[in-house]
Amino acid sequence: MGKLLQNKKAIFLFMAPAVLFFAVIVVAPVFLSGYYSLLEWDGMGEKIFVGFDNYARLFTDSGDKFLLALKNSLMIAVFSLLIQLPMGMLFAIILSNGVRGERFFITIFFIPVIISTVAIGQLWGKIYHPDYGLLNTLLRNVGFDRLTRAWLGDKETVLAAVITPIIWQYIGYYMLLFYSSIKSVSADLFDAAKIDGASRIQTAFRITIPLIKPMIKTCLIFSLVGSFKTYDMVCVLTDGGPAHASEVPTTLMVWTIFKRNQYGYGSAMAVIIVLICFSLYLLVQKFFKADNE
Amino acid sequence: MERRSDRRWILQIVLMVWAVIQLFPLYWLFAFSLKSNEEIFGENIIGLPHQFLWKNYETAIIGANIGRFFINSVIVVGCTVILTSIISLFASYALCRMRWKLSKVFLGLLMIGLMIPMHAALLPVMLMLKHMNLLGGYLSLIIPYTAFAIPMTLLIFIGFLSGIPVELEEAACIDGCNIYQMVFKVIFPLMKPAVATAGIFTFVNCWNELMFANTFVNSTEYKTLTTGIQTLAGQYNTTWGPIGAALVLATFPTIMIYILLAKQVQKSLVLGAVKG
Numbered sequence: 001m002g003k004l005l006q007n008k009k010a011i012f013l014f015m016a017p018a019v020l021f022f023a024v025i026v027v028a029p030v031f032l033s034g035y036y037s038l039l040e041w042d043g044m045g046e047k048i049f050v051g052f053d054n055y056a057r058l059f060t061d062s063g064d065k066f067l068l069a070l071k072n073s074l075m076i077a078v079f080s081l082l083i084q085l086p087m088g089m090l091f092a093i094i095l096s097n098g099v100r101g102e103r104f105f106i107t108i109f110f111i112p113v114i115i116s117t118v119a120i121g122q123l124w125g126k127i128y129h130p131d132y133g134l135l136n137t138l139l140r141n142v143g144f145d146r147l148t149r150a151w152l153g154d155k156e157t158v159l160a161a162v163i164t165p166i167i168w169q170y171i172g173y174y175m176l177l178f179y180s181s182i183k184s185v186s187a188d189l190f191d192a193a194k195i196d197g198a199s200r201i202q203t204a205f206r207i208t209i210p211l212i213k214p215m216i217k218t219c220l221i222f223s224l225v226g227s228f229k230t231y232d233m234v235c236v237l238t239d240g241g242p243a244h245a246s247e248v249p250t251t252l253m254v255w256t257i258f259k260r261n262q263y264g265y266g267s268a269m270a271v272i273i274v275l276i277c278f279s280l281y282l283l284v285q286k287f288f289k290a291d292n293e
Numbered sequence: 294m295e296r297r298s299d300r301r302w303i304l305q306i307v308l309m310v311w312a313v314i315q316l317f318p319l320y321w322l323f324a325f326s327l328k329s330n331e332e333i334f335g336e337n338i339i340g341l342p343h344q345f346l347w348k349n350y351e352t353a354i355i356g357a358n359i360g361r362f363f364i365n366s367v368i369v370v371g372c373t374v375i376l377t378s379i380i381s382l383f384a385s386y387a388l389c390r391m392r393w394k395l396s397k398v399f400l401g402l403l404m405i406g407l408m409i410p411m412h413a414a415l416l417p418v419m420l421m422l423k424h425m426n427l428l429g430g431y432l433s434l435i436i437p438y439t440a441f442a443i444p445m446t447l448l449i450f451i452g453f454l455s456g457i458p459v460e461l462e463e464a465a466c467i468d469g470c471n472i473y474q475m476v477f478k479v480i481f482p483l484m485k486p487a488v489a490t491a492g493i494f495t496f497v498n499c500w501n502e503l504m505f506a507n508t509f510v511n512s513t514e515y516k517t518l519t520t521g522i523q524t525l526a527g528q529y530n531t532t533w534g535p536i537g538a539a540l541v542l543a544t545f546p547t548i549m550i551y552i553l554l555a556k557q558v559q560k561s562l563v564l565g566a567v568k569g
Contacts, residue, residue: 004472010391018381026414030413036417094308099304099308101305108312110555114548114551116543117503126325172315180559
């Protein structure tokens, strides 16, 4: 048996395809992006080495909107922390407490998660339509004509209009994650709390939430990192417009690379996105570690 | 006692209201996919259609190529799921059971790989595909989708594999199986549940993927549903019926799979998150 498991040729054959795919398509591009980010290059002409100029430009050239894009992502992160996670938690706690139709509600609440963001985005685009959209029609019917507007065409409202469906779509996801984590906690603990006369709210804050801390950590990482990786919903609803008001780093990156043909500058954005994702991951890990000590 | 049951009712009503909020957009979509412009834009905005206009579906499938995009999505996602499963089955066995020096290092690298966002790879992968003359075809999506699905699939497989007792393999070894026979005849059949779990995860992610699909494929011949719908929405922005029909068709498979296998799908996505 031992000899069988040390078969070098078999190990090589088994690992080679996975390693090849992973190294070429996932790992190498990160380094390549790092390299491209030091160049001024339009994809066809000469590659000119410019050092860290692209990075300096990201944070100083306000006409290029990268800082605005970061700020927009930050807003998504903030709303996701303030609304998405708490609502997911609330539903998870209510549903895990044993209400009628528990499975039914879980199933329904999760539906938006599995539907493609493109479909959901198209649908919300129709909800926001200035002339025929549900939202404006509703406002007109209840006499608030003054409030109707082109929600996605107005610089003032576009960000809120884009964030709403992003938040809405994934509440069910966090609910399910919290729910499955609560369900894996031994029921004895909740019974004991009940016997001791703890109210539902006390039970939630003193028992449920501390016990599912690892899942809270996972969800925090997901929602923070996810906010800075947002692409689909913005691409479908506004593609960053009007006049870049709803731009996020990923849409700006795609636009810079494919519309402006600034490969080096776009790659610098890609590198910053990776760095932000890794730092947020480490930050949350560290925060929870400190909390445990 | 009475107060308690009052509170129960309030909770129940809150849950019902939220369920309606979650489902209403889908209902509205289904309703307007069967309506004419006159109904959508004026007389009957949220009701069921007065006249069921199935012609919208005909327009979407034939006139707007949704049928073609649908088949493309099935081909791309199908190949990705199969390829990812096969590659990961072998690698997970090597990583979990076989004895070699660098196995821990590889595992660590894969974990880091889970955190690399696809966005970082967009331009380099596009240039690679261009050099290999693959840009624009099915492979230009299958290759990157597979590569990015491998780390998660591997983790799910390894988790499952470490729960399978070694005795079965020992018995097979005594019966004179070589390593290849053992993997094919003993291990793979046992891994079916893990393949289903990981497969659903990969399916949902790839079926809905937009960024790579949008930038790597331009021709109608190879476009997948996500980009197809984007194009369609541009073409038909004044007639909503066919767009609605296309959206219903695009979401139909994931919803069907979800309704049939709700628990399994939920398990896949939870596991995907926890491992990540």
